[in-house]
Amino acid sequence: MxxxxxxxxxxxxxxxxxLSSFMIISCAQxxxxxxxxxxxxxxxxxxxxxxxxxxxxxxxxxxxxxxxxxxxxxxxxxxxxxxxxxxxxxxxxxxxxxxxxxxxxxxxxxxxxxxxxxxxxxxxLVGSLADQVTIADYITDVDKPWGFVFLDENTLLITEKDGKLLRVETSGTKTEIKGIPEVKSSGQGGLLDVALDPDYSENGWIYLTFSHGMSGKSMTKLVRGKIEGNQWVNEETLFEAKVQHYVSGGRHFGSRITFDAEGRLYFSIGDRGQKEQAQDIGVPNGKIHRINRDGSIPEDNPFRFKDYPSIYSFGNRNPQGLIMHPGSGVLWSTEHGPKGGDEINVIRSGKNYGWPAISYGRNYNGSELTPYQAKPGMEQPASHWTPSIAACGLDVYTGDLFPDWKGRLLAGSLAYQSLRLIEVNDDQYIGEVEILSDEGRIRDVTTGPDGAIYVALPSKIIRLSPRPD
Ligand code: HEC
The missing domain is CATH 1.10.760.10 (Cytochrome c-like domain)
Structure with missing residues (x-):
């Protein structure tokens, strides 16, 4: 019908x-x-x-x-x-x-x-379930945390955008891990995501993305290494762009890391402010990439015979949320649009997500960016946020503390300072509610080992647990 x-x-x-308490707080013009x-x-x-x-x-x-x-x-x-x-x-x-x-x-x-x-x-339709949540400071006094993971119940690894990797105990002890790569921290660039190998307990590999500088220009780079004591060791470069594809300026680096059930690694690179390049599979920016964990190329990568065989999808503007849904095996991304047109996408091999040829957004000055919201051969988003929420950080809730929320997506918003709980059905977007607002710009979110939800704000990590009745 x-x-x-x-x-x-x-x-x-x-x-x-x-959601009997639903209200409409935002609706597209x-x-x-x-x-x-x-x-x-x-x-x-x-x-x-x-x-x-x-x-x-x-x-x-x-x-x-x-x-x-x-x-x-x-x-x-x-x-x-x-x-x-x-x-x-x-x-x-x-x-x-x-x-x-x-x-x-x-x-x-x-x-x-x-x-x-x-x-x-x-x-x-956006309502609020924020009244079901208790908020507590978890880790304070961190400087612009960008990504974080739990090493165990009581220990986190946190990236600070300006270039520090910290190991933080819940007791408050912070240790800087020495010897990580030098990052180019300017504009949106810096030390970005951190992820643990799916077999971390056996092999100890830790993955980092960051803005790598070269002759005044920069590009997102991916390495892995291990931590011995307080030292970063055994580093291997898994992805590095060709020198001629480094870009000046500090915009749109991506970047998030996630793994599928077979252990392959996905990571995102934003368009670096060069929007037309998102459509060019000869350059690495404006893409989502897939590699094996040792940096080799999976046999069925869609562009494996091209210059960048790691490219998995293209036409992506600036994806700063990327997560493999463990239940459905669907790869979800959230990406910043221009003015309007932030997208939540289902990422599939070889597909073109259309930026900048199609978009629900406009130029920042309000002028028209493209008359097209759809074109043949280009994927539609599963949904879009217009006006933009500045989507950043994405996870699937997998804990037991909020049993009704299992399997739903958790999506952060910088601009609205809000955390969205998104109902999906396989690859379909169904609807969303807010579960946190006005605490600060949300950079990253993850389900903790204890089933609580952890959220990175500009200077701290907070913990969300159910409010006792
Ligand atoms: C109430 C019914 C109705 C609605 C609603 C309607 N149309 Fe039509 N439209 C028609 C009919 C009937 C014709 C055929 C008229 C004729 O051939 O004399 C037609 C003809 C047209 C034609 C010319 C087709 C040709 O063969 O050259 C165009 C173009 C068109 N419509 C576009 C639209 C668009 C775009 C919309 C929505 C904004 C729209 N119509 C909404 C009934 C409707």
Whole structure:
């Protein structure tokens, strides 16, 4: 059934989340809707979504008897077709929306896009379950923690953006690990993510991503090493860009690390502020990469015969959340959009996520970035945040302290200072609620060994546990 309102798609899942206290705190502005949504809301009821049409003829069957050039399409949509039953939308839709729709009708394969879009909610229903959570300071006095992992119940490894790797005991003792690579900390760059090998207890490998500087330029780099005493040892470089692909400036490094069930490693690199390069598989930025843990290339990597055989997906703007869902095996990413159009994506081998050719966002100054929200051959996000939340940090809740939340995603937001609990069903985004707000910009989140939720804020790590009734 075709939903008649954008709320329709989200109506059903809400009882699942048991959110009687839901309220709408953010909803996309009408002119931020993409062409496909505009089509679904205004046109599909008569024209249908496929080549067979509906009560009115299909606009996608190759026959446009009233004209197929942009001007006649716009005129037909704006003024209608007098005696034929086609209403005029001038007044109801803005000029920009009418142009979007006309371009959409001309685009390659609208029915395929509409099909994909049926699972791309444009509107968020966001409520709060923050009253179910108790917040406590866990580790204080850390400086811009970017990533963290638990070595055991009482010990964390924390990266500080400016370049320190700390081992921190819950008693408060902090030890700097000496000998890690020198990082280029400027702008958004620095020491970034840290991850433990899936077989850490046997092999001791620890993985780090960071901004690596070379001749005034920089790029995201990935190494692994071990810790002996307070010393970083046995370092191996697993990914390093070619020198000619280093970029000046301090924007969009990514980067997060996650592993699949077979132990392969995925990591993200942002577009480095060079948006067109996200579409170029000859360069490493604007991509999600996959390697074996020793740096070798998995046999079925989609671009294994190209210059960067580690590339797994492309057209990714700045993914700063990346997690393999242990239940479904679905690889989820969250990525910063420009102004609007932050995305949550299901990452699949060889796919193009469209940046900057398609986007739900606009340029930072509000001007149009692209008229396209969808194109053939490009993936739709599972959902998007417009306005942007500045998505950063992503995990799957796997603990027992909040039994109802098991298997849901935990997504951090820098700009809204909020932590979202996202209901997903396999590769479908269902809906989300806020479980923490106004504590500070959230950089990273993880389920702890004790089942509590740990969140990295600008100068501390806090612990979220259930509030006693
Ligand atoms: C109430 C039903 C209805 C709605 C809603 C509607 N249309 Fe139509 N439209 C029609 C009918 C009927 C025709 C055929 C008119 C004719 O051929 O004389 C038509 C014709 C058209 C044509 C010309 C097709 C051709 O063969 O050249 C275009 C373009 C078009 N519609 C676009 C749209 C768009 C875009 C929307 C949504 C913004 C829309 N229509 C919404 C009923 C509708």
């Amino acid at each position: 075709m939903p008649t309102s954008p709320y329709g798609r989200l109506m059903k899942p809400i009882p699942l989340l048991l 009408a002119d931020e809707l993409g062409a496909p949504q505009l089509y679904l809301e205004n046109c599909a009821s008569c024209h249908g979504t496929g080549p067979e049409g509906g009560s009115a003829p299909s606009l996608f069957d190759g026959v446009l008897m009233h004209g197929s050039n942009l001007d006649s399409l716009k005129a037909n949509i704006a003024y209608g077709i007098d005696d034929g039953g086609m209403p005029g939308f001038e007044g109801g839709l803005t000029d920009g929306q009418i142009t979007k729709l006309a371009l959409f009708i001309q685009a390659g394969d609208p029915p395929a896009l509409l099909k994909k879009l049926e699972k791309t909610p444009a509107v968020k």
